[in-house]
Amino acid sequence: MSNPKPTPPPPPPLPNSKPLPPPQKLRLLCLHGYRTSGAIMKEQLAKAKWNEVIDDIVDLTFMNAWWPATGPSDVKESYNPPYYEWYQANEDFSEVYGLDESMVHLNKTINENGPFDGLLAFSQGAVLACALIGLQEKGLKFVDAPKFGRIVVVGGATSKAIPLKPAYFDPISCPSLHFIGEQDGTRKKAELLVKKFNGAIVVRHPGGRVVPKLGLLLKHSEIFLQDKCQNQYKSKSKQLCCFMQISFWRLDTT
Numbered sequence: 001m002s003n004p005k006p007t008p009p010p011p012p013p014l015p016n017s018k019p020l021p022p023p024q025k026l027r028l029l030c031l032h033g034y035r036t037s038g039a040i041m042k043e044q045l046a047k048a049k050w051n052e053v054i055d056d057i058v059d060l061t062f063m064n065a066w067w068p069a070t071g072p073s074d075v076k077e078s079y080n081p082p083y084y085e086w087y088q089a090n091e092d093f094s095e096v097y098g099l100d101e102s103m104v105h106l107n108k109t110i111n112e113n114g115p116f117d118g119l120l121a122f123s124q125g126a127v128l129a130c131a132l133i134g135l136q137e138k139g140l141k142f143v144d145a146p147k148f149g150r151i152v153v154v155g156g157a158t159s160k161a162i163p164l165k166p167a168y169f170d171p172i173s174c175p176s177l178h179f180i181g182e183q184d185g186t187r188k189k190a191e192l193l194v195k196k197f198n199g200a201i202v203v204r205h206p207g208g209r210v211v212p213k214l215g216l217l218l219k220h221s222e223i224f225l226q227d228k229c230q231n232q233y234k235s236k237s238k239q240l241c242c243f244m245q246i247s248f249w250r251l252d253t254t
Contacts, residue, residue: 025059028152029109029116031125035073035083038062041122043079044211053214060120061113066105067098086128089161096161102128103141110145118150123209126156130193133174134167150175155209157189158196168196176200183208 032041042062045051069083076083088097106128110116121129133151135141151174158168176197180190182204194200205212 026057026117027059027061027115028118028120029114030060030062031086031119031121031129032062032065032084033123033125033155035069035071035085036075036079037082037084038064040075040079040083041125041211044122048211048213050211050214061116063109065125066102086124092160094160094162096159096163099161099163103132106132107142107145110142115146116148118148118152120152120154121156122154122211123156126153127159128164129153130156130172130176130196131159131164131167134172134196135164137172137174138166138170140166148174150177152177152179153193154179154211155181155184155186155190156193157186158193171198172196173198178202179212180204181207181209181212185209 030038030041030045032038036044039062042060045060064082065084065086067085067087069081069085070088073079073081073083086102087099089095119129119133129151130153132141133148136143136145136147153176156178159165174197176194178190178194178197178200180187180194180202183206184190186209194202203212
């Protein structure tokens, strides 16, 4: 009877092996809603559980609009002042005032605190952010700033204002993720905005023009995160978010 072959020893550890560097977070600049503030938007996202879902992959920078609110805020019962607005408008929103100052303020913030990978914007901030993306693509605004690679839109709309209309003359190619409330009174404007973007991803929720609870929307869903660190992480759970392409149970792709 022959003796069994001895088991070979385990291979030696690789010399000078180093742990992988920590993942780099996606940086998004946040533009708040009408007559609110950066601090209020931060709190709105926290209440809606966004932090619990995206904190590991996204670094959010909140800023205030240039103009102090020129009238009462709709959120005054829930959030403390000060309140700000990005611009003022006439009754049908065909004319806007104070837009130039807001653009200068935005450009300064981007230059001093950027670069940013993209924008996350709500309500009036989303109207301005989407127009900004379109104008930048067409070489009409922010030509010296790095191009934004993606935008997350909550309760957005197109603008009738003449200075912003050129943003939508051609489809916008920037990857976009749109949250639209079924009870939002301006929902038709939000739907129109989606059509201005190529390959937009739309997530519908049962609320109004609010920041939806992201944790609930992510139930039965899968987040696909694109790598941003020279393909260091191969598994989906460890990849970085270059842009969140989210497959929801109520997803609508247009």
